[in-house]
Amino acid sequence: MMNYLRGPGAGAVEARALTVLRGDRTVLRDLALTVAKRRVTGLLGPSGCGKSTLMRAVVGTQARVSGTLDVLGRPAGHPSLRARVGYVTQAPSVYRDLTVRQNLDHFAAVLLPGRARRTARAEAVARAVDDVGLAHRAGTLAGTLSGGQLSRVSLAVALLGTPELLVLDEPTVGLDPVLRRDLWSLFHSLAEVRGTTLLVSSHVMDEAERCHRLLLMREGRILADDTPDALRTRTGSATVEEAFLRLVDEAAAADDDRREATS
Secondary structure, three states: OEEOOOOOOOOOEEEEEEEEEEOOEEEEEEEEEEEOOOOEEEEEOOOOOOHHHHHHHHHOOOOOEEEEEEEOOEEOOOHHHOOOEEEEOOOOOOOOOOEHHHHHHHHHHHHOOOOOOHHHHHHHHHHHHHHOOOHHHOOOEHHHOOHHHHHHHHHHHHHOOOOOEEEEOOOOOOOOHHHHHHHHHHHHHHHHHOOOEEEEEEOOHHHHHHOOEEEEEEOOEEEEEEOHHHHHHHHOOOOHHHHHHHHHHHHHHHHHHHHHHHO
8 A cells, every 4th residue: 555745845756665566576675765856867777676667666557566656746657647757668669650750640649638739739749859859750650760769759759748757768778879978968958948857767877977866776676866976975986887886785795794693
């Protein structure tokens, strides 16, 4: 049974004692975290550590969630959040037999029914296509696009409703360095110019340096919730990757001490 936080001063996402079970396995363990408003927060950790599970919990699609999870002042998954939260999964969610523009026209009609005239929806589509740098491919069938371009179409869909919170599950996987740079520039523009809050997962540690704040995960737990500079200073490390590895070693040593104390 989940409890809920309220209050205008809370972060965009607030979690306390957040736990997720899958079968008899605990996937997320008693998490406490805050995602600050109008900032880019990186969710980093190795594959399988629980990043995608946490993101599904935030957008309200994860089963067997307990604890406290509040999103934009509402319970995670509340119907009122549908137009306020954008979610991009690792697998592109587009129709391959439609063009880029046709995909966005379709999703605009679904996401913006009754909320915008036809001209306003067309403007939203044009803005989203331009945001992700695909204006020159708007008439191209999605099925002929590269994997990176498909990912950008999915991102454009999420941007149609100008969401307050954008949840991106490893959006830069498999992309070339130039495209990764351009996407991160877009993420910062969304946060700084439009006031969007972004939660971006990755297992690539050099992307941590691009975030305002970091949540470092390992084996379903949060190892750290801090800025890149603070993490480097706290651990005496030159890079966030080195800081992460030191935190992993500290956590492993603490686990060993607890096991010895209870044996």
